[in-house]
Amino acid sequence: xxxxxxxxxxxxxxxxxxxxxxxxxxxxxxxxxxxxxxxxxxxxxxxxxxxxxxxxxxxxxxxxxxxxxxxxxxxxxxxxxxxxxxxxxxxxxxxxxxxxxxxxxxxxxxxxxxxxxxxxxxxxxxxxxxxxxxxxxxxxxxxxxxxxxxxxxxxxxxxxxxxxxxxxxxxxxxxxxxxxxxxxxxxxxxxxxxxxxxxxxxxxxxxxxxxxxxxxxxxxxxxxxxxxxxxxxxxxxxxxxxxxxxxxxxxxxxxxxxxxxxxxxxxxxxxxxxxxxxxxxxxxxxxxxxxxxxxxxxxxxxxxxxxxxxxxxxxxxxxxxxxxxxxxxxxxxxxxxxxxxxxxxxxxxxxxxxxxxxxxxxxxxxxxxxxxxxxxxxxxxxxxxxxxxxxxxxxxxxxxxxxxxxxxxxxxxxxxxxxxxxxxxxxxxxxxxxxxxxxxxxxxxxxxxxxxxxxxxxxxxxxxxxxxxxxxxxxxxxxxxxxxxxxxxxxxxxxxxxxxxxxxxxxxxxxxxxxxxxxxxxxxxxxxxxxxxxxxxxxxxxxxxxxxxxxxxxxxxxxxxxxxxxxxxxxxxxxxxxxxxxxxxxxxxxxxxxxxxxxxxxxxxx
Numbered sequence: 001x002x003x004x005x006x007x008x009x010x011x012x013x014x015x016x017x018x019x020x021x022x023x024x025x026x027x028x029x030x031x032x033x034x035x036x037x038x039x040x041x042x043x044x045x046x047x048x049x050x051x052x053x054x055x056x057x058x059x060x061x062x063x064x065x066x067x068x069x070x071x072x073x074x075x076x077x078x079x080x081x082x083x084x085x086x087x088x089x090x091x092x093x094x095x096x097x098x099x100x101x102x103x104x105x106x107x108x109x110x111x112x113x114x115x116x117x118x119x120x121x122x123x124x125x126x127x128x129x130x131x132x133x134x135x136x137x138x139x140x141x142x143x144x145x146x147x148x149x150x151x152x153x154x155x156x157x158x159x160x161x162x163x164x165x166x167x168x169x170x171x172x173x174x175x176x177x178x179x180x181x182x183x184x185x186x187x188x189x190x191x192x193x194x195x196x197x198x199x200x201x202x203x204x205x206x207x208x209x210x211x212x213x214x215x216x217x218x219x220x221x222x223x224x225x226x227x228x229x230x231x232x233x234x235x236x237x238x239x240x241x242x243x244x245x246x247x248x249x250x251x252x253x254x255x256x257x258x259x260x261x262x263x264x265x266x267x268x269x270x271x272x273x274x275x276x277x278x279x280x281x282x283x284x285x286x287x288x289x290x291x292x293x294x295x296x297x298x299x300x301x302x303x304x305x306x307x308x309x310x311x312x313x314x315x316x317x318x319x320x321x322x323x324x325x326x327x328x329x330x331x332x333x334x335x336x337x338x339x340x341x342x343x344x345x346x347x348x349x350x351x352x353x354x355x356x357x358x359x360x361x362x363x364x365x366x367x368x369x370x371x372x373x374x375x376x377x378x379x380x381x382x383x384x385x386x387x388x389x390x391x392x393x394x395x396x397x398x399x400x401x402x403x404x405x406x407x408x409x410x411x412x413x414x415x416x417x418x419x420x421x422x423x424x425x426x427x428x429x430x431x432x433x434x435x436x437x438x439x440x441x442x443x444x445x446x447x448x449x450x451x452x453x454x455x456x457x458x459x460x461x462x463x464x465x466x467x468x469x470x471x472x473x474x475x476x477x478x479x480x481x482x483x484x485x486x487x488x489x490x491x492x493x494x495x496x497x498x499x500x501x502x503x504x505x506x507x508x509x510x511x512x513x514x515x516x517x518x519x520x521x522x523x524x525x526x527x528x529x530x531x532x533x534x535x536x537x538x539x540x541x542x543x544x545x546x547x548x549x550x551x552x553x554x555x556x557x558x559x560x561x562x563x564x565x566x567x568x569x570x571x572x573x574x575x576x577x578x579x580x581x582x583x584x585x586x587x588x589x590x591x592x593x594x595x596x597x598x599x600x601x602x603x604x605x606x
Contacts (some may be wrong), residue, residue, distance in 0.1 A: 085540030087387030224308030286319030384544030395451025398568030432499025440564025
């Protein structure tokens with residue numbers, strides 16, 4: 001029997017060997033166009049990249065179990081479900097998104113057919129993303145495409161293409177490859193209002209003008225004391241050593257510890273030492289504070305806003321650069337790889353994450369191809385499943401900046417311009433307010449208007465459908481604005497907070513800043529304090545917030561915003577109304593009410 005078995009094994013081995021294809025995989029399956037995307041407004045091709053210019057390619061493999069992941073996410077985020085708060089571990093999420101062996105093998109074989117060995121690649125912890133650095137000429141051959149250098153009217157340059165192909169048998173396995181057709185620039189959502197060389201600003205230099213807030217606030221210069229009083233966190237002392245909040249930096253922005261210390265010295269003296277102790281993480285060459293000063297207002301605004309409200313909760317600053325190596329040339333002096341994929345690749349590989357993360361960057365949804373937006377959004381869903389509350393700014397151009405409201409589909413029709421990642425259904429999007437009683441934020445001096453809208457990429461999610469509030473708001477418009485927005489799309493923002501004239505110290509000078517870049521870190525700070533109370537009580541953190549807001553009791557903890565409008569595109573835009581509305585979501589947070597709803601209200605006075 002052993003002789004027969006050996007002979008049979010040899011025969012089977014021979015049959016397998018002769019059955020193995022002798023021709024390259026790409027020749028057995030001809031290339032077909034996988035994706036096309038129109039060049040967004042403001043961009044123009046200016047030349048060809050040098051053939052040896054290196055691009056850092058990320059290949060996303062489709063998650064064929066995403067519907068299952070989404071169901072888990074909704075169940076553990078729904079307070080009425082018996083699984084509420086049972087967040088997944090990194091390993092459990094990885095198992096849900098890991099491609100099947102056949103898909104991984106086919107993609108690896110395609111890469112090898114193009115002269116790329118596995119040793120040249122890096123793989124995400126779930127093996128669903130493959131990263132490799134290659135010259136443009138090799139990528140063009142792989143994707144049967146031609147790259148060009150595109151320059152934006154503001155001077156930004158990118159190497160991109162408008163169409164790319166894959167062997168037909170790979171279409172069902174690959175979700176996206178970038179950078180190819182994505183023109184996202186991830187700009188900060190803030191506007192500078194006023195700068196002054198006088199750094200010796202003190203809280204009393206901004207006299208109160210609101211008796212409703214016990215004389216704490218001046219709406220021309222919002223401070224941490226004002227925010228903590230307005231939203232009810234002023235008497236709360238964080239209790240859990242596990243509490244952790246993070247925020248993201250892109251585009252070379254970096255915090256400045258000396259500025260942060262100066263800010264805290266004026267507005268929260270007991271927290272000054274934290275300016276030099278919060279954690280900074282560099283992702284793919286992202287800059288960190290080296291004592292030479294900050295780069296950009298956004299990073300300082302975020303750390304000063306958050307530290308001024310959550311001290312002594314642990315804080316992490318993520319600074320994401322482009323994936324090295326990067327070789328600048330005449331056309332592309334800076335790295336313009338998509339930042340969210342790089343950031344996601346890092347954070348999803350970590351076992352220990354902040355319970356709350358704020359991001360104040362975004363761009364018009366139509367500047368990115370659908371496949372890219374879906375892949376990034378699914379990555380955000382993974383973080384939600386792991387118990388992370390992700391908050392994003394809604395944007396600073398209302399429903400679209402005047403003069404820019406044109407579709408990017410070749411038809412050039414007039415349309416509102418939703419923002420991404422604000423339009424992702426797996427994040428909580430934060431709009432801006434101003435003054436008291438709070439109204440939808442705007443500033444005529446710089447054109448700032450709190451952003452809002454309906455996604456053209458993502459359908460209205462289950463939590464919005466089940467609550468019925470979005471459809472009720474649409475019905476209340478009585479046909480007004482029809483044709484300018486997608487009535488079946490995910491609507492945002494979900495909530496709002498002050499986003500007008502925040503005092504910030506940047507490179508030793510005082511500035512006041514507008515924008516939903518103020519609103520997101522403020523709301524994230526309040527959620528971080530809620531999570532602290534939950535952790536201290538032995539409960540799970542909130543995680544993905546939206547089901548709690550729309551179908552749970554969460555909305556009861558927000559103050560309705562009744563006035564103002566997210567104007568834009570030469571229209572009055574969406575108006576604030578009673579109840580949920582597209583201009584301000586559920587309104588602004590009330591921390592004590594949140595604690596009461598969650599059953600930890602007794603800790604609020606500690």
